[in-house]
Amino acid sequence: MDDLRAALSLHPSKLPFLRRVMRVLVASGIFAQVEEEEGDDGAGGYYRLTPVSSLLVTTGDRAGRSLLSMVLVQLSPLCVMPATSMAEWLKTGKEETAFEMTxxxxxWRICSHAPEFGQLFNNAMATDSRFIMDMAIHRAGQVFDKITSLVDVAGGTGGAARVVATAFPHIKCTVLDLPHVMDSIPADHGDVVQFVAGDMMDFIPKADALLLKFVLHDWSDEDCIKILKRCKEAIPSRDAGGKIIIIDVVVGSSSQAMCQGTQQLFDLIISVLTPGKERDEEEWCSIFKEAGFTKYKISPVLGFRSIIEVFP
Ligand SMILES: C[S@@+](CC[C@H](N)C(=O)[O-])C[C@H]1O[C@@H](n2cnc3c(N)ncnc32)[C@H](O)[C@@H]1O
Structure with missing residues (x-):
């Protein structure tokens, strides 16, 4: 406990409070308490990481896999403040999100005008992408069979596309995102992916397959249909191998209580931050049909998220 207090630079008078925080974190599975060892000075015991807190470590072997920035963005004042205005938002009939109201x-406008938050957001998405795309390739690598070109639509700073391009060097990977996101990417002439600045509502570069990871849940049904119609224009026919690969939540896809709870929680978080929502299979099916797609396949292999292949 003393080591923890020193690492956190807490005043000695705050030690009792730290003990109370640790008690909650142990009860919620973030840390585990280790039996006090002989020689302990009685300062309050030892703790070890659990699988949950291991995901947040930013040093050593785990550095490249840390999801800490994902937690920091969710807990940033810009994201938390709108949640505190929900009571007021629920009473207004205006067509704006609680985020917009606040x-x-x-x-996306805030991300471009508040560069520090924009960078935190982009880093969070990139770390999530590295984490989940490794899993996608490991558990469902066949999704990328027969693809020679892929555009990651609204692909942020390229975290997901780089994992695909590294695992399948024959796939030419391109990332499309808004100009302010492209401007934030340091020039790297050896990069395995290409970048295009643009608005997916207007134009999507052509490719065998398009990836939409954690994108459609940010948008209303009407906008999803618009985006998917644009996507359909950018890919070849089903016979020629055209498809869209979506990575998102399919509510009800998992029988595990923890995944179901996470899906429901994400639905609320998304509804505070964006006009989007987490969709169940019926809702996905309806927007695919409206956008002119004829077939889809859901693979619930990514915990609370799924891979959905959608064919023209
Ligand atoms: C939730 S993030 C997902 C990023 C990436 N797909 C990932 O999972 O790491 C949504 C992304 O959509 C981008 N975006 C928002 N509106 C867009 C638009 N009209 N055209 C292109 N990208 C857009 C944002 O800049 C952001 O990078």
């Missing part, structure tokens, strides 16, 4: 602009 900050006067939507998430």
């Amino acid at each position: 900050h006067g602009a939507g998430m």
Whole structure:
């Protein structure tokens, strides 16, 4: 406990409070308490990481896999403040999200005007992408069979596309995102992916397959249909191998209580931050049909998220 207090630079008078925080974190499975060892000075015991807190470590072997920035973005004042305005938001009939009501602009505008938050957000998405795409390739690598070109639509700073391009060097990977996101990417002439700045509502570069990871849940049904119609224009026919690969939540896809709870919680978080929602299979099916797609396949292999292949 003393080591922890020193590492956190807490005043000695705050030690009793730290003990109370640790008690909650142990009860919620973030840390595990180790039996006090002989020689302990009685300062309050030892703790070890659990699988949950291991995911947040930013040093050593785990550095490249840490999901800490994902937690930091969710807990940033810009994201938490709109949640505290929900009571007021629920009483208004205005067509704006609680995020817009609080900050006067939507998430993507704020990301471009508050560079520090934008960077935190992009880093969070990139770390999540590295984490989940490794899993996708390991558990469902066949999804990328027969693809020679892929555009990661609204692909952020390229975290997901780089994992695909590294695992399958024959796939030419391109990332499309808004200009302010492209401007934040340091030039790297040896990069395995290409970048295109643009608005997916207007134009999507052509490819055998398009990836939409954690994108459609940010948008209303109407906008999803618009985006998917644009996507359909950018891929070849089903016979020629065209498809869309979506990585998102399919509510009800898992029988595990923890995954179900996470899906429901994400639905609420998304509804505070964006006009989007987490969809069940019926809701996905309906927007695919409206956008002119004829077939889809859901693979619930990513914990609370799924891979959905959608064919023209
Ligand atoms: C939740 S993030 C997902 C990023 C990435 N797919 C990932 O999972 O790491 C949504 C992304 O959509 C991008 N975006 C929002 N509106 C867009 C638009 N109209 N055209 C292209 N990208 C857009 C944002 O800049 C952001 O990078």
